[in-house]
Amino acid sequence: MNASGLSSDQIKLQARVRELAAGPVARRAAEVDRTEQYPWDNVELLKDARLLGMTIPQQYGGQGKNWLDAVLVIEALSSACSVTGRIAVETNMGAISAVMAYGSDEQKKLAADMVLSGDKPAICITEPEAGSDANGMTTRADKKGNRYVVNGRKHWITGGGVSRLHLIFAKVYDEKGNEEGIGGFLAIRDETAGLKITKREPTMGLRGIPEAVIDFEDMELPPSALVMPPRGLKKGFADLMNAYNSQRVGAATVALGIAEGAYELALDWSEKRHQFGRPINEFQGLQWKLADMSIKLRAAQALVYDAARSGEGGFPDMLLAAQAKVFTSENAIQVVNDALQFFGARGYSRELPLERMARDVRMFTIGGGTAEVLRNVVAGALLKKKLPQTRDGWGKS
């Protein structure tokens, strides 16, 4: 898909990444899925192509690129390999952007150096008993003298076991046991004692990137590990979550890219495949399906680009990011499903990428805020109300 309104630099960037995606990235995609191995070789490719940490400010070694630049990269990569697309999300958005916005100089240097050398940071929010209701988390960080002691369990942490830098959210308690709010702490796997990867989830799709259970057992951290937004700990969680709007746009972009890849395959096959003595795209039923698919993709792309553009100089707008993620994730599932149908039995085979794409794309109405919870976000923003079904609605802070 081509969208207007891109600068000449962005068009060049898009063309460069499309070439990379269609070449080495596409060639590895099936193997990454089959072996369930993290594609370290693709990380090297992204590093050499300067696509990791593009959004990191220049003073910390990055290129200070904007969200739309990152979106163009993620979209192109995801059309060939969604796992590689997700690596581009998490090295340009989410945890890294939270640290870049709110971290101390020392934290920014640490995170930037790690990402630019190939680490995909992990963001640890979700717990077995606290999913959509993140405020219900029970992981705790107790202040004891000049350190915090963290205990608890997170699950479905993307990159658990391959990521080194972790941004971990926990309820913070002072020396007397009073709750101070939710804070985000930086810890490094294999360096911070007490951070243990205890299980890898057997996932439906996106199998080249691990989803893990992580246990924190008396994990000790210095106060300098706490990422402290300017509004302090009480309100700071909301600020840190604001950084997550970039990750949401990134997640929507992966879904968009996968669906675009599937659509292109279907379009091409519809000319090649003949039945009843003619290409199958001469049947009106399939022509209308192609038309609907292209309309959905065009609309999704416009929402995603718009949300990305809204973050100029800060983070993407919460409403636009939520609208983009709900629409794109749901429509991408439909587009991929329709594309698979074009191939008949072949679409159901593991020899073609369609079944992998169908498994991969299914995630995006769930991870990073479900479609239902994001509809709450949209409705709350439209009505300018704290809705009863959201975390603020029952009088919780």
Ligand SMILES: Cc1cc2nc3c(=O)[nH]c(=O)nc-3n(C[C@H](O)[C@H](O)[C@H](O)COP(=O)(O)OP(=O)(O)OC[C@H]3O[C@@H](n4cnc5c(N)ncnc54)[C@H](O)[C@@H]3O)c2cc1C
């Ligand atoms: C592949 C993958 C990667 C992930 N990566 C990460 C990660 O890196 N870090 C991390 O912290 N988490 C991660 N997650 C977790 C993800 O963010 C959560 O799964 C998500 O927030 C939903 O939480 P839950 O699974 O506990 O579902 P629940 O919150 O238990 O929801 C169950 C169902 O109830 C619905 N529901 C819940 N509350 C409401 C409401 N108020 N109104 C209407 N419907 C509601 C939900 O939409 C859902 O359909 C990942 C998940 C997946 C699948």
